[in-house]
Amino acid sequence: MNKLVVWTYDWVPEEPRGFVRDLRLTWACEEAGLQYSVRTVPFQDRGDDHFTRQPFGQVPFLTDGDIEIFESGACLLHIGRKSEKLIPRELIEEAQTLQWTISALNSIEMVSVPWWFLEVTGAKENGLTEWLASRLNHMEGVLKEREWLVANRFTVADLLMADVLRVEKIRAFGDRPATEAYVARVTARPAFKRAHAGQLAHFAKAD
Numbered sequence: 001m002n003k004l005v006v007w008t009y010d011w012v013p014e015e016p017r018g019f020v021r022d023l024r025l026t027w028a029c030e031e032a033g034l035q036y037s038v039r040t041v042p043f044q045d046r047g048d049d050h051f052t053r054q055p056f057g058q059v060p061f062l063t064d065g066d067i068e069i070f071e072s073g074a075c076l077l078h079i080g081r082k083s084e085k086l087i088p089r090e091l092i093e094e095a096q097t098l099q100w101t102i103s104a105l106n107s108i109e110m111v112s113v114p115w116w117f118l119e120v121t122g123a124k125e126n127g128l129t130e131w132l133a134s135r136l137n138h139m140e141g142v143l144k145e146r147e148w149l150v151a152n153r154f155t156v157a158d159l160l161m162a163d164v165l166r167v168e169k170i171r172a173f174g175d176r177p178a179t180e181a182y183v184a185r186v187t188a189r190p191a192f193k194r195a196h197a198g199q200l201a202h203f204a205k206a207d
């Protein structure tokens with residue numbers, strides 16, 4: 001039996017397929033060549049058992065033997081510790097990987113998700129537009145200067161940053177060629193393609 005279990009919903013509507021955050025975890029396992037299995041909790045009726053393991057009734061969460069972890073970022077750092085392919089062992093590079101991983105969540109996704117939500121719910125005015133543009137413009141400046149965020153090679157920080165930036169509305173918001181090339185480069189990786197196809201197949205099977 002695989003020790004690493006990535007938990008996701010048994011089914012979701014069409015729209016989020018390919019973007020449900022369990023993909024971050026399966027992608028990391030694919031990159032690192034770690035064995036994992038995917039198990040599910042109900043999307044419709046979220047039970048006590050689910051809230052015990054993810055206090056907000058969301059996915060993903062991860063189990064690794066007796067260890068149970070929620071928050072995709074925390075799960076990624078846990079998986080990342082198992083493979084140098086995801087988190088470099090050299091101290092400065094390791095620190096920079098953690099820094100950019102948190103930055104993807106706390107400087108970009110922290111703005112991009114509420115902005116996206118206002119867009120898709122048809123808010124008359126999206127008061128977060130300037131804030132998001134500023135964050136994305138700064139990222140564009142960073143990505144103009146380098147191919148990868150850390151250590152001149154792919155790390156878990158790229159996995160997370162690209163996953164945050166690949167959301168279609170965000171890709172379509174403004175013209176940022178270095179960011180677009182970065183997202184294309186990271187999502188062209190075979191491990192992403194396997195994880196993405198795996199998620200689509202998982203939810204299609206439940207229809």
Ligand SMILES: N[C@@H](CCC(=O)N[C@@H](CS)C(=O)NCC(=O)O)C(=O)O
Pocket residue numbers: 019020021022057058059060070071072073
């Ligand atoms: N901060 C959480 C966010 C998790 C999250 O937004 N999960 C979505 C799926 S990608 C979800 O479960 N949505 C259903 C809901 O919020 O009820 C993480 O990164 O794990």
